[in-house]
Amino acid sequence: MPFDLTSRLAERRAADLYRQRPLLQTPQGPEVVVDGQPLLAFCSNDYLGLANHPEVRAAFNVGIERWGVGGGASHLVIGHSAPHHELEEALAAFTGRPRALLFSTGYMANLAAVTALVGQGDTVLEDRLNHASLLDAGLLSGARFSRYLHNDANSLASRLAKAQGNTLVVTDGVFSMDGDCADLPALCATAKQHGAWLMVDDAHGFGPLGAHGGGVVEHYQLSIEDVPVLVGTLGKAFGTAGAFVAGSDELIETLIQFARPYIYTTSQPPAVACASLKSLQLLQGETWRREHLQALIKQFRHGAEQLGLTLMPSDTPIQPIVVGESGHALRLAAHLREQGVLVGAIRPPTVPAGSARLRVTLSAAHSSAQVDRLLSALDIAWRALRQECEHA
């Protein structure tokens, strides 16, 4: 029988892979109400606590008064407003690149950049743990597509040796489900040796990483020659919405001419760009947010190690605890929720089979006392799971 959705959904449920959307009834922040329950949340990507910041909200409101609500049309028709343009210039200055191009989402920025740069006869090489939007972009491009071992420049080199045509190497800057940083110095050197271009999607690095929040490229001090294609998103640490590609004038013109996900979509509401301009200022200027976040990361890692939990090698606000089985991840998340703590259970296909995990994310908006609450809830949840396993 065609379209047997009933059994497809039932199989998904039986494999502990069924997904549900928690209904958020408050703004983003450490303390939320979800499905009617007050919870302390450790699962947002609002790493700097800007999504509900009074100054960002005010900038959004002023933007609406001045520019109305809708973008109205695509950028190439009459949807490219002055706030979009101003934000692009500010993002270019922020990234130290000649130009930046604004997109409505990171997913689209990635589809746009990859498909505009490579096609049939070319090669795209991606880290096997790259974000889904990058992998989808590689498939959509029609280029020969291959995935190298996670963060492994040797594995990349062996694939580069067989590459044909223009070759694009694509990596997350900070890996979204593991929290580790790409080994950009090694990946850059390898790509350069083979005449390939490196594209870095630093959705999770902009904001938390780098002295001024400039992400992994600032952290490693990498120039446009090292990373010709740099992607950032605005829905995470910026606390707003949208994304950008930063690079040379020619790169940006190429995207404007050829990138279908750029050309055939309505621009984001201009007021969102007004809000992003404000959050860019806060993100760059308020160094205390990064410092406080780093202190929380250290506190969490120290506490979790004392509890005997196994962490990933991550210095970023993404602190996953890999548990393996999807069912166990779900049970742990449920035990945490009973204690008023919300952490996401991340399961395949978002992560490789057998590596289901709790994805703890920290924010500058959290307090040290809240991280302590998380740690004691984790302790109790772990004991509860262990007991259940023993009695199973």
Ligand SMILES: *Cc1c(COP(=O)(O)O)cnc(C)c1O
């Ligand atoms: C979230 C994310 C995206 C997608 O960005 P959106 O603006 O949410 O569409 C792209 N890349 C990475 C690495 C991400 O984590």
